[in-house]
Amino acid sequence: MVSPAPWPSAEAVWAALEGIPDPEIPVVNVVEMGIVREVQVHEGRATITMTPTFSGCPALHTIRESLEHAVRKLGLEAEVRTVLSPPWSTDWISPEAKQRLERYGIAPPKPVGDLIQLEPSPTRCPRCGSLDTTLKNSFGSTLCKSIYVCNTCHEPFEGFKAV
Amino acid sequence: MSPKAQAALIAKLTALADDELILSHRDSEWTGHGPILEEDIALANIAQDELGHASTWLSLRQALDGTDPDRLAFFRDAEEFRCAQLLELPKGDWAFTMLRQYLFDRYELHWLSAATASTYPPVAEAAAKILREERFHLQHTQAWVERLGQGTEESNRRLQAALEGQWGYAQQLFVPLPGEEILVGEGIVPELRRLKEDWLENVTRHLQASGLKLPLPPGYQPHSREHHTEHLWSLLAEMQSVARWDAEARIW
Ligand SMILES: [Zn+2]
Numbered sequence: 188m189v190s191p192a193p194w195p196s197a198e199a200v201w202a203a204l205e206g207i208p209d210p211e212i213p214v215v216n217v218v219e220m221g222i223v224r225e226v227q228v229h230e231g232r233a234t235i236t237m238t239p240t241f242s243g244c245p246a247l248h249t250i251r252e253s254l255e256h257a258v259r260k261l262g263l264e265a266e267v268r269t270v271l272s273p274p275w276s277t278d279w280i281s282p283e284a285k286q287r288l289e290r291y292g293i294a295p296p297k298p299v300g301d302l303i304q305l306e307p308s309p310t311r312c313p314r315c316g317s318l319d320t321t322l323k324n325s326f327g328s329t330l331c332k333s334i335y336v337c338n339t340c341h342e343p344f345e346g347f348k349a350v
Numbered sequence: 351m352s353p354k355a356q357a358a359l360i361a362k363l364t365a366l367a368d369d370e371l372i373l374s375h376r377d378s379e380w381t382g383h384g385p386i387l388e389e390d391i392a393l394a395n396i397a398q399d400e401l402g403h404a405s406t407w408l409s410l411r412q413a414l415d416g417t418d419p420d421r422l423a424f425f426r427d428a429e430e431f432r433c434a435q436l437l438e439l440p441k442g443d444w445a446f447t448m449l450r451q452y453l454f455d456r457y458e459l460h461w462l463s464a465a466t467a468s469t470y471p472p473v474a475e476a477a478a479k480i481l482r483e484e485r486f487h488l489q490h491t492q493a494w495v496e497r498l499g500q501g502t503e504e505s506n507r508r509l510q511a512a513l514e515g516q517w518g519y520a521q522q523l524f525v526p527l528p529g530e531e532i533l534v535g536e537g538i539v540p541e542l543r544r545l546k547e548d549w550l551e552n553v554t555r556h557l558q559a560s561g562l563k564l565p566l567p568p569g570y571q572p573h574s575r576e577h578h579t580e581h582l583w584s585l586l587a588e589m590q591s592v593a594r595w596d597a598e599a600r601i602w
Contacts, residue, residue: 241483243402271406272475274482325486326392330399334388350482 195261197228203257204235210246210253211329214291217250221279224270232264238275241330241350277349289313294335294346310346312337320344351470355536358529359470360414361432362539364422365527365575367407368433371423372582373454374400375589379441396451396487403480410472424593428582432527432575436519438582445498445508446515452491453520453553458484460548464540473538492556499560510562518569524549525573 204226205218217223217237225236235254239247251267258265277296280288285295294310309318317339324334325348332345351359377397384390408419437454441447462484465477498505524546526534533539554564592599 239402239479241399241402242406242479243398243400243483245398270475271479272471274475274479324388324392325490326388326395328391330395330483348486 194228194231195263197226197233199261200226200228200233200235200258200263203261204254207250207253207257210249211244211331212288212291212293214287215280215284217254219281219284221275221281222250223254228263231262232266233258233261234266234268236268236270238270240275244330275350277347280347288347292344293332294344296347296349299349310335312340312342313344314342315340322346351536352532354529355532355538356414358527358532359538360411361527362530362533363407363411363414365432365434367404367411367419367422368431369437369454369523370400370404370407372431372433372437372585373451374398374404375585376437376439376441377447377451380447385444392490393447396490399483399487403483406476406480410476413472420593424590424597428578428586429576431578431582431586433578433582434519434522434575435572435577435579436516436522438579438585439516439519440581442512442515443508445505446512448491448494448498449509449512450516451487452495453516454523455484455488455491456553457520457523457545457549459488460545460552461540461542464545467537468539469537495556496560499557499562506561509560513557513562513564514566514569517566518571521568522572522575525575527575 201218201223204223205216207217209215209217209220209222220240222237222240223235224238225234227234235258237250237254251269254267255265276299278299280296288295289311290313292313294313297308297310310320310322311318312320312335315337317337319338320335321338322333323336323343327334327345331348331350333348334343335346336343374397377393377400381390381394381397384393404423405419408417408422411417411422412419436450439446439450459481462477462481466474466481468474468477495509498509500506524542526542530539530542534541557564
C-alpha cells in the first residue's frame, strides 16, 4: 500500500497486448477483437483471460503464445486462461476495429441481435458501398468469414459472420 | 459429483468428442476434391469447426481426469472409440456426405440447445459456444438437402439412396450410453428420447418437403458404441499415422 509496486501495472499489460495483431486479420489487434477478456497483475505475475473466437480457430495457439510472450517482455510471469463463457461475440469488436476491417476490404459484422435471423439486414460492399449484395457462401477463407458478391461493382468480397 | 456420475460424464464427453472427431475426418477427406471450390472451402470449414468441438469436449474430460486430448485422439485403438457408426461410414458421394452432415447437425442442434440448461456449468457453457457455430452448418446442409432433393432425377435418386443407407444408423445417435440415466437424473445432459421426437419431426418435414420418400423401415440400427464398422480401422490408420510416426512433430 505504501510504496508503488515495482511491477508493470495491468494498464501497461493491456497496452502491450494491444500491440498483438490478430494472426488472420493483422489490421486489428487481439484486444479490440474482444479476445482478451481480463488482465490481472499480482506480484510479478500476470493472469490473462482469453476467449476463443471460433472453437476450431487454428490461430488460437499463436494468440496464446503471443500473449505469453508480450507479458514476459514486460518482465512478468505469464499465465493464460481460456474461458468459453460468455461465448465470444462479434458485438465485442470495437467500432474502430470494425472501420478498419471495412477499409481492409472485409465487411464488418452486423449487430448480432436475434440469433435465429441469419441475414437480418443487407451487407454493404466494402469496395463501392453498395447495399445490393448477395451472400454466396456462409463459409469463407477462415472460420469467421462468409463470401459475398456485390451486384453493383460485381466484385466478390468477404464479410465477418455475426456471432 | 458422485464417482458414478463422474465416470458416466467422462464416458459421455468421450462419445460427444468422438462423434465430432470422426465426422470431422470424413468431411476433411473432401478437401481438394469438392465438387466446386466454394463447397470445398465450406466443407473444410465445417470439418475444422467439428474438430474444434471435439477438442472442446476433450478438454472438459481433461478437467475431470487429466487425460491429454491429443493422446486420446491419436493413440487410442478403434475398440476404445465411442463414436456412432453413422459417422464412420465412408464419405460416399456428395449426397451421402451432405445428408449425413445434415442429419447430424439437426441432432446436434437439438442436443446443444437442451444442454445449455445443464446443471454442470462447463457442459452448459461449451454447448452455448458450440451452438453459435453449428447454426451455420445446419443452414448450409439443409439448403443442400433441398437442392439435391429437388434438383435432377439423378440428384434425387442419390439422396434417396443415401437416406435409405443412413436412416437406421442415424437412430443410434439417440441410444443412451450405459449409465447415462445418472447424468440425465442430475440434469447434466438432456434426455435423448425427448430430443428424438423433435429431431424426427424436423428431419421428416424437411426431407419430405425436399422430395424424399419417408417414412422408411428402420433398417439396421447399431446399439452399442463399443461396436464399430470395419471402416473405423482404416480411418484411424490414416488419421493417426502422422502422430504415431512422430508424436512430437518436431520435423516438418
Ligand atoms: Zn461493390
